[in-house]
Amino acid sequence: xxxxxxxxxxxxxxxxxxxxxxxxxxxxxxxxxxxxxxxxxxxxxxxxxxxxxxxxxxxxxxxxxxxxxxxxxxxxxxxxxxxxxxxxxxxxxxxxxxxxxxxxxxxxxxxxxxxxxxxxxxxxxxxxxxxxxxxxxxxxxxxxxxxxxxxxxxxxxxxxxxxxxxxxxxxxxxxxxxxxxxxxxxxxxxxxxxxxxxxxxxxxxxxxxxxxxx
Numbered sequence: 423x424x425x426x427x428x429x430x431x432x433x434x435x436x437x438x439x440x441x442x443x444x445x446x447x448x449x450x451x452x453x454x455x456x457x458x459x460x461x462x463x464x465x466x467x468x469x470x471x472x473x474x475x476x477x478x479x480x481x482x483x484x485x486x487x488x489x490x491x492x493x494x495x496x497x498x499x500x501x502x503x504x505x506x507x508x509x510x511x512x513x514x515x516x517x518x519x520x521x522x523x524x525x526x527x528x529x530x531x532x533x534x535x536x537x538x539x540x541x542x543x544x545x546x547x548x549x550x551x552x553x554x555x556x557x558x559x560x561x562x563x564x565x566x567x568x569x570x571x572x573x574x575x576x577x578x579x580x581x582x583x584x585x586x587x588x589x590x591x592x593x594x595x596x597x598x599x600x601x602x603x604x605x606x607x608x609x610x611x612x613x614x615x616x617x618x619x620x621x622x623x624x625x626x627x628x629x630x631x632x633x634x635x636x
Contacts, residue, residue, distance in 0.1 A: 426487035432501030433466035434473070438616045440498030441624040447580065448599040453493055454481060458497075461628040509622065513630050517541035520626070521607075523619040529610035533557045535603060538599045544610070557595050557606040598624070601632040 436457050438443065444457035459477040459539035462466070467473045474486045493499045509516050517532060522543040524530045537558030542550040560582045583591040596607040605627065607613075614620075 426484075426491055427535075428469055428471065428474075428487070429501060430469070432469040432503065433505050434469050434477070434505065435466050435500055435502050436460055436621055436624075437497055437500050438618070438620045439496075440493065441501075441621045442615055443496075445598040445600055445624055445628075448604070452478070452480075452489055453496075453498065456489060456493065457498060458628065460630060461625050464508045464629065466502055468505075469501055470493055480611055481573055508625060508629055513626055514541070515619045516626060517623075518543050520619045520623045523617050524607060524614055524623070525609045525611055526614060527611035533606045533608060535561070540605075553593070553608045554606075557608055560595055561597065561604065561606070598627065600624075600627050603631045 440457050441461065443460060444454055447454075456478045459479075463477075467477065471483055472488065473549045474490060475483070476483060478486050478489050480486045482488065490499065518541050521530045521532060521541055522528060525544070527544065531539045531542035531545055531550050531553060533539045533554035536557065537555040539550050539554040545553065582595045583592045586592050586624040591612070592610070594607075594609045594613060596609065596613065598607060
């Protein structure tokens, strides 16, 4: 018999930390699959066993609840009191405003795998182009050297940074793995990922670019 009890009247939604975990690597595990499935829904799903089984891909109720409990303990999921819908406006229209909340300095852009930026806030056009190209070059370097970083140093993180003499990050490059796509958030200064807009950003990109799971 299950030792877990579902709270009624709530709607499942990732936290900023959960959204980040979902897209911070191209690897797949049960938690990532669950979070990615959540981020592919046009509306937040009611917290009940049927929906939980559908989104986790697990048939056994106990295993579904264990996975939910694990994600809750890690701070990756939250329960909303009201249903939320995916923004109905075009992705191109909502990206600049969402991006503006990602950086303390207000300077941030989103680049694609080819090194072109989809949207930018605060950077001049020429700078945005150069940083987007650099993000693609860094991804190539990381791909070539990831074995050394992981196996020899135990560094599994995909992000890169340009730091000052005090070790403070001046510009960070943060990959977002969504479906077969790899985007990069390029941020000047301190990133502000612990914002609801970060979840909305990943939700919007997942709706547009992720392959449907399950």
